[in-house]
Amino acid sequence: MFTGIVDHTGIIREINRSTRGIEWQIESQFEGLSLGESIAVDGVCLTVIAFDGGTFSVEISPETESLTTVATYSVGGEVNLERAMKATDRFGGHWVSGHVEQVSVVKTIKSHAEFKEIWFSEVSSSRSSYITPKGSITVNGVSLTINQVGEQSFSVMLIPHTLERTNLSRLTEGSQVNIECDWMAKMVVSEVRQILKNLPKSSLNPLFEGSDL
DSSP: OBOSOOOEEEEEEEEEEETTEEEEEEEOOOOSOOTTOEEEETTEEEEEEEEETTEEEEEEOHHHHHHSSGGGOOTTOEEEEEEOOOTTSOOOSOOBOOOOOEEEEEEEEEEETTEEEEEEEOOOGGGGGGOOTTOEEEETTEEEEEEEEETTEEEEEEOHHHHHHSGGGGOOTTOEEEEEEOHHHHHHHHHHHHHHHHSOGGGSOGGGTTOOO
């Protein structure tokens, strides 16, 4: 489990493809890594399979590749990094599993002094119930507050600190990003759907008619 508070950005030093999938070697500032530990790389929970000094290696399965922006990376690419949280850590962001659900696309970027307002498009309609104004969302592993919600789209406002510490400052219109909706929102919606499913139709409030719940 992660919090979406990025520790620092790393650099992809090697990309190797095999019948097993993709292996990345990433340069980072982490010390004391352990084999088998989890690290969020641009929001994707990956397992450390090797480490040597300032680099560590991870494997990416075909399933992960199909759901993320992995295919768009190249050697020298900058990635957001976060180690899995400890039970004693401060909880500065929100619950992030590292299980990316889909890829979204940067629609527009507007500067407001040192801040940046970014709209993301091509959000699956199946995710709409989880995306609400002032709710949480993870973009490339960064915990963000949803500013506004549109038709299969949403916006966030990036503060200077986030722009300085993450690769979100490198985004341009048309960039693809990894999206993970808020885990708590998904659990609540899932529970409500189950309750409504088990209620007799005659007892359902008319307000729910036509709802995507």
